[in-house]
Structure formats: C-alpha cells, structure tokens
Amino acid sequence: MSISETTTSEVDVLIIGAGPAGLMLGCWLARTGVKTRIIEQRDRKITCGHADGVQCRTIEVFQSFGFAERFAKEANELCETVFYNPNENGLLVPTERIPDTEPDISRFRHGVLNQGRIEDFLIDCMAEHGLKVERSVAAREFRFNDDDLEATHPVEVTVAHLVPAEPDEVVYAAMAKRTVSRMERIKARYVVGCDGARSWTRKQLGYKLEGDSANIFWGVIDARPITDLPDIRVKVVLHSAESGSLLVVPRERNIVRFYVQLGKLEVGQKLDPSMQTLEAVIASARKIMAPYTLECPVVEWWSVYEIGQRLCRDVSFKNRVFLAGDAFHTHSPKAGQGMNFSMMDSYNLGWKLAACIKGTMDPKILETYASERVEAVSRLLDFDRDLAHLFSGKPAVAERAGVSMKEFQALWMRMAKWTSGTGIEYGPSMLVAEGSEAKKALAGNILIGSHFESRVVLRYADAKGVHFADSLVSDGRWRLICFAGDMRDPTQFQRLERLCADLTSLPTSPIKRYTPPNADINSFIQLLTLTSSPRKALLYTSFPELTRPFVSVDGHHYPTYDQLFSDEPSYLDGGGGAYAWYGVDPSGPGCVVLVRPDQHVVDVMSFEECVQTLGRFFDAIMVQEST
C-alpha cells in the first residue's frame, strides 16, 4: 500500500456507512443545511435482496421529506395476511384472513420494496439538498482528542480512498484487497457510525453487540414463482405439520419473497452459509408447502441466516460519536422491522444534531438519542424473540402438543400497531414533558411522547381536505398546533387573538425570543390552527395574522395559505371529527400542542399557560446568548 500523502479536512458531521440509517441521517442534515460527509466503503449500491418491509411510520417520515408517493408508486402494498395451517387431515388450508395493516393505524400502508430502491429515494432527497455519497471510502483510523474537548472538531477519522473495483468484479469479497489511492484525515464535530452489524465504528469505541442466537436458521429467496398456492399475492404465514414454517411476502413486479425454515443448529455450531445451496432452500420450501407446487424459473437473490437478537446498549460516546441501525441492534427479518428501526434511529438523531451544530440548542439534548432509542429497540428485541419462537415451532395439530396457532395469531395482531412503528412512545425527558390528568382533560387522545397522528382536516384557503400531519414536514421547524375551538363564539375568538398577540409580542414567548431577527415569523416555530367551527363561519382574512403569516419572497411579503384549517368534512376527501379523534372538546376552550421537528408530541397546554410553558421548555434547551 503506497500512499503519497495524507490530507486533512474538516466537517461538521461524518456519517460512516450509506445504508438506510446513514442515508436517512444524510437527508436530515442536508435538508437542514449542515456541512456533512457520508462515506461508504462499497463502491456500488445494492440492487436486489436485503430488507424490503417498510412500515407505516417510516412512510410517514418519507412523506415528511416529500417522497412517500414515490414509494407508494413502486412498492407492493400488503393488504391481507392469511394463515395456512394443517387441517384435521394434516392438509394445509387457509384458516384465517386478517388485514395486514389495521384500519386507523396510519394514513399510509405497510408495503414492500427492495432496499436498493429505498436507498435511491433517500439518495435523491439528499442530492436535492446538495449531499452525495462518497463511495469506495473506508474508515481506517479513529482518534478522539480527549484533551481538546472544548475544540470544535474533536473526532478524527482517517479514511482510505480506494480504487473502485472493475464492474464485473465480485465486490464484497475483493474489498479488503483493493488499492488505496490516497488517505485523508477528517476532523469532525460529530461522527455517526451507520456501518452495519460488523460496525467498524463500534469496534473503535470498544462497544459490543450482546445477545443470543436461537440456533435456528432460515433461507430467504426472492423469486418469480409459478405456483398453485391460491394466496401467493398476499402475505402467507404457513406452518406445516412436520416440515417447518414458511413466510410468503409478495413483492413488486410479481416477485415473491419466501422465508423458508431450514433447520436447527447444534449448540455451539456456527451456520456456514457456503454449505447452503439455492436448490436445497427451494426443496425445503416445496416440502413445507406441499401439496402446493412451486417452480422458480427466475431467482433474483437468495441467502441464509441464523436467528438471533443482539443489542449494543452503549450507542454514544461523549455525545460526539453515535451508533445507529445494525451497528446498534440486529434481529431476525420476518417482522419487517430492521430497515425501519435503522432509519428511525437516525431520524431521531438528525434534527437534534442539526440544532446543536447551528448553535441554537444545547448539546445536552443529544443524550435523549440513547434514552429514546435504546428503550424502543429493547422492546423490538423482546417482540422478535417471541415471534421467532412461535414461527419456528411445530404447530399443535389435533392431539399433538406444539405452538398454538391461536397464540401465534394473537401475538401477530396484538402487536400490529407497534410493528407499524406508530406505537413508539418516547418517555419523559428534557424533550418530552410528563403527562397529567389536566393535560388529558384538554386533549384526551393525544399521547405525549408519541408522534402526532393524522386526521383529514379542511384547509381554509383552498377548501381541500388534507392530512393534518402532512404539514409536519421535516425541515427542522417546531410546530405549535392550536385547537382554536369555535370561532362563532366571540369570547373564544378573542382568546385566539390574545394568544396570537402574546406569542407574537411577549418577550417570554419563544417565537419572539428565538426567531432570528429578519427571519419569517414561522421559521422557528410554525403555528398550525384548527378551528372546530365551519369554514364558512369566518373569512380567511379575518383571522389573526399569526395564523396566516406573511413571508418574504424576493423582497415582497406574500400571504401564506397553509397554516389554517377547519374540522369540517371536505367536499370529496372525507374529514370532519378530528376534534373527537384527538379528544378535544369542540365547544371547549381549545388547547395548544407542541410538536418536535420529528413529529413527536412534547406537551399539551391551555391557551393561558401556553407562552409561559413554552418559554420554560425552550429556555432549558436553547443556547442562551449570555453563556
């Protein structure tokens, strides 16, 4: 290895690894204008295989970045799960059908699409904001300047720029042998290791993934099948009487993913993937699904894996180095959680990092990354362990003891909201308030710590029925959601006017205090107002200006039309009943909900306590001019 020279450079954030976790972080940082680099040692993107399940909450996040409709267009939406079990004669038959996404869980639907396409969407989104993946760049040396903690760039990663492989070369195997063209020392304020289960970053920190293997291994095939299984285009959970289990996940372009139970390892035995063959996996699948036939003229990808759950409890180092995605947790793929949790890790981290780097928020908020994500991931591993056990066990048939299919289906259905990702709730911290009975009285169904759920509301200016949460775009802004109540009641209208006046002008108001001078009044905290009275009751221009602020474009002040809504059925898109859904009294005094840039609810408050409560909350986490 002959290297002429090592150059030195500086960056705010260095992301190591351009899989889903790294790319999601890249989206956030690019979108918020943070100086970022994202390096990946592989020189090509994956194009098939790997993860494919995308859960509702993840699609909500895609929507907040503006590309949910690209996903919807290409993905195969899963509508139904059918359970195939042996009947009393031992013949496999469909025994139950359930919806794959429960109604009202999300405005989006669980779908499957190749990980490579998901990465494309993230890469395109980053590129729109000027960030590109640097491929064939491998991290080689790590140094943390302990003495220099006050320094702005304490983390130093030396990387090797590799000569890309020839197009026809088998890349993964050849990686270690590739020629180095030059070395570079990157000094970073922050480093995030999104570098997978064998994370280089984790090793530098001396952290370990801990957990067990279940000693059970499975095969996975992406094929275009010819079969007489009647339900090959819905999700099929199939337990044969004697030959093991199978999961069918229909994919885009009539491809189907088969998860095939292969066998059990002896204690201490390691799975040797090189001993497995595609033919053996297909043969196992045939045996399990008999008497239904299976031919696979086209196989796009296949693999074998061992079931296990592993977690690294330390995910940050001095609030300067973080781990996300598989570097932090691994588990089995069948619940379709892996890629989702990976992206949600860095979605949690991105806006916090951005705010600290911009100097607006105190870096102590970064502690909440570990507290919020380790708890969420621990729950995932518990669920995965239960599911894997029930998946791989022999079913109880007639008199024979075994895994109860009732129990299995009950777990599957009970966890539906949680596996959709919409059930994740972050506990109280400096970024999430404590709940209380008083807050429940204001908005009974808004869960503090959960993401703000969506209902169709009527946009005042253009009479369009829109999803309320579509306003919560990932641009780093906080939102104040004002349930304004009934505008036909003059007292209530005056209370709204008072609230807007206080938010605009009281020195304790964070809008007044922390919105940069000369910036638009909605640039730090955006007010979204939902009335319970119909739209006809009051013309748009009669509302207080903060609810429909003017923004500066090319030196002119234009009115905005996207912050004011009414809880009324739209002409064609449904809606109405949002107050009831959120548990807010439409004839009552209303309330105000503070929502983080990642859509999680911070707090619920009355109009009267709003300015003071917001002031206390933001004063505790914002960098103060004087310090």
Add this chain to the structure above:
Amino acid sequence: MSISETTTSEVDVLIIGAGPAGLMLGCWLARTGVKTRIIEQRDRKITCGHADGVQCRTIEVFQSFGFAERFAKEANELCETVFYNPNENGLLVPTERIPDTEPDISRFRHGVLNQGRIEDFLIDCMAEHGLKVERSVAAREFRFNDDDLEATHPVEVTVAHLVPAEPDEVVYAAMAKRTVSRMERIKARYVVGCDGARSWTRKQLGYKLEGDSANIFWGVIDARPITDLPDIRVKVVLHSAESGSLLVVPRERNIVRFYVQLGKLEVGQKLDPSMQTLEAVIASARKIMAPYTLECPVVEWWSVYEIGQRLCRDVSFKNRVFLAGDAFHTHSPKAGQGMNFSMMDSYNLGWKLAACIKGTMDPKILETYASERVEAVSRLLDFDRDLAHLFSGKPAVAERAGVSMKEFQALWMRMAKWTSGTGIEYGPSMLVAEGSEAKKALAGNILIGSHFESRVVLRYADAKGVHFADSLVSDGRWRLICFAGDMRDPTQFQRLERLCADLTSLPTSPIKRYTPPNADINSFIQLLTLTSSPRKALLYTSFPELTRPFVSVDGHHYPTYDQLFSDEPSYLDGGGGAYAWYGVDPSGPGCVVLVRPDQHVVDVMSFEECVQTLGRFFDAIMVQEST
C-alpha cells in the same frame, strides 16, 4: 432559400403539430407500435401561460397511459367555486360556495397545471415507447395521390427542416424568416393536422373554421398576487356591479390565473393585441374586484383574447387526412375545455388508426371519428356560447335588470358532469351498439356509448381495493367485463364455466378467431371478471382459467393476478356496492359488457348471447382473411 436536395421518406402516420392534440395521438401510436413521426415548426416547448384546466375525464385518460399521478402531484386541485356578487349595497361579497368537482363524477379531480407540463408528460410517455417530437420542421406542400388511392401511402407532405433560432431570439415572430437547412418529402398512409387554430393542414384541404365572434374581449394574467380577496386560493367567479367580470383560477406554486373582462368591440372591429398593455389589464382587474386590493409583483404570462366559437364541420378527407384540436374547433377558455377537447379528439382517433394500420380492422371505422367528435364539439360550442353570454353580462342588482346570478350558477352546476368530460356519450354506429330495454334490464346504469365508469372493487389475488377502470389501460386491447354474479350458487358458477369455455373454444368467438396464433389469450380481448360473492367464497385457483390466464414471459407460462375481482368492501380502500352502482342484480344471471380500447362501452349482453353478439360485432369491423 437555397436547398440542396429534397429527400423522400415513408411513414405510417405523420402528425403535424406537437401541442396537446398531436402529443396525445403520438402517445397512442407509440404505445401501440405504429410507425409515426410528429413534427412541430416551433423549435421550443412552451413553458408558461396558454391552457391550464384539466378535466376529470382527461385525467382518466392520463391514468390509462400511466401518468395521472404525475399530474396529481404537480397540479393544483380545485376544490371549491365561490361566487362573488354585489350585495344590496353594491359591495362584492361571497354569495354561494359549491364543490368544483361534483362527488361521484370521476375517481379523479379537476386540476390546473401549465400546458407546458402536460406536454412534458405526454412527451415522456411517447419517449418511453420510442417516439420523439421533431422540432423546427414546418409543413410546406401537400399532395394527395387521388389516382393512387389503393396505394399504401397516398398523402404526401413536403416539409422544411429549419435552422433553430438562437436561444435568446423571440421565436414566434422570427419563425417565417428562419433558414431552411433541407427539404423532405414525407409519404404517409395517414396525416393528422394538430396544428392549431390557424391550421396549415386545414387550409390545404380547403376547409374553414366557421362561427361568430361575440365582440367581447378579455385579458388573462398568470401572476403571483398579493391581495386581501379572502378566497384567492379557490375558484372565484366574480361579477361586479358596473365594472365587468373576473374569474380567479388558483394555480400550482401559488400562481393565480385571472381572466379579466376588458371591453366590447364595435361590430366589424378587430381586436389588436398590440394595443393592450399588462398595466391596463391589471388596472381593469383592480377596478372589477374593488374594494379588494391586488398587487402582482411577479407576472409569468399574460395575453388578451376575443370571445368566439368556431367549428370546422369537415374533419376528415377520404379517411386519410384528419384534423384534431384547435384546427377543428376554437372557443373561449373560461370553462377550461380547450386543451381537454383537443386531447380527446386524438384519443378517439388514435386506437382506430393503429388498428387499421396493423391491418386488423377495416378502415371504414375511421368514419366514426368525425361522427363522434363533431357532435361532442358542437355541444361544447353551444355551452360555451351560453356561458360566455352570462359571464360577460352585467349582473342583475336589486331592481336593475341584468344577468341573473341564479341562472348563471344553475348553468354552471347543471353542466358540471358534462364539463368534467365524463358526460360525453357517442351515438350508435358500427362501434357503438343501440341501447334497448333488455340491455337496461341487465345493467341499468351502464350507458352504451359512454366511457365505462369506475368503482372500487376488491382484487382477488392480493385483496387490494382498486379502481375497476384502472384495468382499462390504453394499450389497444378490447375488454370484456363479466359481471359473474354469485359464485356460491353452483348454477351460476357453471354458467361462468360455460361462458369461459365458449369464449376460449367456439370458432365464432372473436377471442378464438382474432387472437393471433401463439399470442397470449388476453392479448386481443382481455376478460375482467367481477363476482358479487365475497372473495372468501372461492379460492383464486378454483376459477376458470380464462379469468386468470397464464401469459408467456421469457418462455415460461406465469399466472396472471389482475383480471379477477369481487364486489366486496376492501380492508382499507372502500368498495362494495359496485353491482348496485352499475345497476346489475348481484343475485341475478350477470351480464357481459364490451368496452373499446378508449374505454367507451360498446354493448351489454347476457352470457348466453355473448359469443354470438361479439362475433357479429367483430366480424363486421375486422379485416377478414379472405378479402
């Protein structure tokens, strides 16, 4: 003009003009694999101004070509129309609000988007199938080889290839002066003139646009306004007491289109656009909408036009040359019909031309282009005349006589289905059967001659709620829609088996007779089956094979999953009640509906008469081997 040489070439279809009509025809012909050229004398696409309204039926056609979601993403959907009229004090106030698209008219919504973007979608769709616009090519000479009618390419158009203008040159003005680089004589089987209101093609045929001018002129502005008109983001139809009328159409990117009534011309007086100024149009708008204010810091485009309705009743010449779009009809823009009718002209023509060129259908079917479109366009002009009159008249205020705003709004609402384009009905012809009471008894709400309307149905294979008409893609195939009835009734199931067996094997069946040997059985006529019984009642693989045929891909026979549906509510996407909507008895004997490649309904028939009726219909229009 020095031209070295005139080359000669042959093509199946020469399209003259690459506006919406020409491009839509290009989509059809490219999609169906017809050898086509499309020439346009202008060297650049338009990027702003011009037409913008896209009606529901047009979006249905976009969907059938696969790009409706591109439109939906960029267009501004219009949700509401509000009427502003003088109150008893003469002050302009909103007096009524109505939905801009009536419920149940279509699965799509009326929206507005710059004509240039619509053209982009059509251009991209053509390009996917290998057809590109040839710009800077002007038609110069026309010759029809009368003697040579039996010849394959009787139409001869000599075109000039022009040297494109410099990028900063004003193109329209300079067009006539551009240098010719070479001449080419194009011999075509068919020529379609889509070359606008001043159509060169029409002139060659000696045909004329006939009709009146109303001697009323209007201005149109695309601007980003600053205004306190409370309803600037919905459609506003505004009649001032004394100063004329105004139409507000909110557009994409917060642009608003204003149609502004300017004045009345004296009889015989011609509108001189060069005498008009932007400032004068804005001043008129301000006067009309007072006391509301208007500032337009950014104006993207503006123009003035005279209201008039003109029609060319001759739209074809010897079934070899056709006119479409503005070459055939012009009218005022305010009902948002122009671009739509233009595209629907060539959408009607394209599949017919393709079938004749491929030698499968008899060229006499081309006569139906004129009969179907002239009738539709005549109705448009009548409507436009009424609307223009009511639009430009002074409103009745208090005691003063004038245009009744009630009458105006009533016309507006009565015509809603028709202006959406979904009310167009083609009369009986060789391509549309006569209606009868017996047919009404089979399917009471399916209008023969109208397009097949859409309902959400449940796709058997994947349990997804989908729009039935999404199956009617524009690929040149005919569809047989089978209302199969209740599959739990063994007699009814046997009738379906019998029908499928007859369609597959009887020598009189057009599927048997006209599907090319070795082609997939769904390649000429595709069977779409809708059961009234729930999906659970019968497994997918139990249905007759014609309802779920196997198709050949790379030498393998794969099952299809997209032709069988059940009329049952889906888990999350609505549906259920389609039989009732179409007027078919869910417990009855069912029926079969033949649908053309452009989605218009040809006929409704019972299972028993199906093969014979289809046989008669197709035998009359298909080219017979022996002739």
